[in-house]
Amino acid sequence: MSTSAGGGQPSVLSTLPKNLPLDFVKTITDQFSEQRILGTGAFGIVYKGIMPDGQIITVKKLAENSPIAREKAFANEVQNIMALHHENVVKLVGYCHEGQKKVVQNNGRYIVADIVESLLCHEYVPKGSLQKNLFEVDTKMDWSTRFKIIKGICNGLHFVHSIPIVHMDLKPENILLDDDMVPKIADFGLSRLFGQEQTRMNTQNVVGSYGYIAPEYLYRGEISTKSDIYSLGLLILETTTGEKNYRGNEPSAVEFIKNVRENWKEQRIASEYPSLDADCLQQVKKCIEIGLECVEIDRLKRPSIETILDKLNGRCASIRN
Numbered sequence: 001m002s003t004s005a006g007g008g009q010p011s012v013l014s015t016l017p018k019n020l021p022l023d024f025v026k027t028i029t030d031q032f033s034e035q036r037i038l039g040t041g042a043f044g045i046v047y048k049g050i051m052p053d054g055q056i057i058t059v060k061k062l063a064e065n066s067p068i069a070r071e072k073a074f075a076n077e078v079q080n081i082m083a084l085h086h087e088n089v090v091k092l093v094g095y096c097h098e099g100q101k102k103v104v105q106n107n108g109r110y111i112v113a114d115i116v117e118s119l120l121c122h123e124y125v126p127k128g129s130l131q132k133n134l135f136e137v138d139t140k141m142d143w144s145t146r147f148k149i150i151k152g153i154c155n156g157l158h159f160v161h162s163i164p165i166v167h168m169d170l171k172p173e174n175i176l177l178d179d180d181m182v183p184k185i186a187d188f189g190l191s192r193l194f195g196q197e198q199t200r201m202n203t204q205n206v207v208g209s210y211g212y213i214a215p216e217y218l219y220r221g222e223i224s225t226k227s228d229i230y231s232l233g234l235l236i237l238e239t240t241t242g243e244k245n246y247r248g249n250e251p252s253a254v255e256f257i258k259n260v261r262e263n264w265k266e267q268r269i270a271s272e273y274p275s276l277d278a279d280c281l282q283q284v285k286k287c288i289e290i291g292l293e294c295v296e297i298d299r300l301k302r303p304s305i306e307t308i309l310d311k312l313n314g315r316c317a318s319i320r321n
Helices: 022-028 071-082 130-135 141-162 190-194 195-203 215-220 223-240 255-264 266-272 280-296 305-312
Strands: 037-041 044-050 056-062 093-104 109-123 176-177 182-185
Touching: 022 044, 022 093, 022 109, 071 093, 130 176, 130 223, 141 176, 141 182, 141 223, 141 280, 141 305, 195 305, 215 223, 223 255, 223 280, 223 305, 255 280, 266 280, 280 305
Parallel strands: none
Antiparallel strands: 037 044, 044 056, 056 109, 093 109, 176 182
């Protein structure tokens, strides 16, 4: 059971039902105030929620037109996800799926309609996203932290794939870091809640996901764990090189991958990491090799997450399956 910030006493959150009342969620987000918005994504807006005892959680308010399952199926699936715990996955701590009457415009007239609010409450991860920590802060992350983050993301994805769930939207914005820089994968259950086809449509419609979507998934709608491996490869390359996968309006990461493949040889690695010893330089080289294997156009040539972990932990001589 979690405890409050003061220690000893159970936290307010731990004493509440997992299905939280809508009025309570409105209260802790200050009526979904704009000042509480932490970010927006393919599936809705994320707010900071402050519990009565000061504990902070995040509240993802799913878009009103989200094609999620009906109430019982939604509750069952959310509770299944809440039962899954791993240190490299953001923990789902509560939810709300409640109807309320709202005045909406319909063909130029205002009518009262029943609108279902669907909300997912997660643990608050204080350091923010990998995107922010890699590219939006002044201090450069040291190699040991980068390597720890890469291994943590891989451990989290191994857990997610073992459930089995295909994440379908891995990108730096969906990797959150705690105070100890331990990475946690966010939004890992949404493909289960929405269904894979709807998740594919939503992630494709958001420019922020461009550049991380596997080609077979983007162009042919083929979904498998290997589409996550492609996205993981880009995460590994960005984290290792510190270079950004510039996306713009181009859905593929061809230019970024080409740049890493051509320029990140041993000499470049040594010049970018001048203080590293030979073993650590070998880790950097290994991560670039793994990242490039993961972004093979032919998904059958991409390594499994188990093979990647073996390689990162020095348990196998070859990257390939």
